[in-house]
Amino acid sequence: MNKEVLIERLFQALISGDRTGARNIVQETIEAGVPAEELLSEIFWPTLSLIQKLFRADQLTCLSHHFATRLMRSLADQAQARLTVASPNGRRILVVCGGTEQDELAASMAVDLIEAGGFEVAFAGGGVPFDEIMSRVGEERPDILLLFSSAAKDLPEIRRIIDELHEINVCPEMQIVVGGGVYGRAEGLAEEIGADLYVPDLRDVVGLLLERKTKRAASDQRTVGRKRRVKVA
Numbered sequence: 001m002n003k004e005v006l007i008e009r010l011f012q013a014l015i016s017g018d019r020t021g022a023r024n025i026v027q028e029t030i031e032a033g034v035p036a037e038e039l040l041s042e043i044f045w046p047t048l049s050l051i052q053k054l055f056r057a058d059q060l061t062c063l064s065h066h067f068a069t070r071l072m073r074s075l076a077d078q079a080q081a082r083l084t085v086a087s088p089n090g091r092r093i094l095v096v097c098g099g100t101e102q103d104e105l106a107a108s109m110a111v112d113l114i115e116a117g118g119f120e121v122a123f124a125g126g127g128v129p130f131d132e133i134m135s136r137v138g139e140e141r142p143d144i145l146l147l148f149s150s151a152a153k154d155l156p157e158i159r160r161i162i163d164e165l166h167e168i169n170v171c172p173e174m175q176i177v178v179g180g181g182v183y184g185r186a187e188g189l190a191e192e193i194g195a196d197l198y199v200p201d202l203r204d205v206v207g208l209l210l211e212r213k214t215k216r217a218a219s220d221q222r223t224v225g226r227k228r229r230v231k232v233a
Contacts, residue, residue: 007047017067026075036082040109041202044076052102052150052181069101080112089118096133097148099126107148110179110205117206133161141171150181162194
């Protein structure tokens with residue numbers, strides 16, 4: 001199955017609000033033997049990225065954008081029910097994201113794959129106050145804090161969270177992971193703000209999180225961004 005053709009067909013159905021057509025395309029894909037993990041990471045994710053890119057560039061109307069994001073959420077929920085769930089790996093993740101519809105949709109797709117990968121996930125979505133995030137981290141002490149955003153306007157708050165976590169040294173062994181389109185559009189941004197790991201897309205999200213654990217345990221190192229901050233301080 002040609003994925004580029006499939007993405008284009010799905011994109012056209014989504015932006016036109018063709019709910020039946022979009023569902024039929026997904027059903028065809030499933031019947032062709034494409035697993036749910038691949039459907040989410042290699043079909044839905046690049047389609048959503050294309051929608052976001054065109055909307056930011058004013059090449060997609062608000063109506064088409066709303067059609068697409070709301071229909072995509074429904075399709076992603078259906079795919080989630082088909083995921084193969086791994087055995088629990090004992091790691092806990094707290095996930096928060098930007099407040100837009102597309103941020104919540106992208107983050108929820110990531111959460112579905114991460115949870116299926118054996119992680120215990122608490123997903124708060126967007127609009128959570130700074131003090132509540134910090135309180136949750138201090139109380140629950142998750143292994144990973146994933147901050148997901150596609151918009152540059154969210155960066156000051158994300159930077160504030162990371163700076164505060166470094167300053168008070170709460171959960172020093174917790175990985176701070178960032179994901180979303182804003183980091184892909186600015187090379188080196190994730191390291192500059194002090195994150196431990198940047199997840200560029202969904203294809204390798206579970207593998208990256210597990211691999212990072214192994215490297216951390218062996219070297220007890222932070223990323224370049226966090227090392228740079230320690231030296232400056």
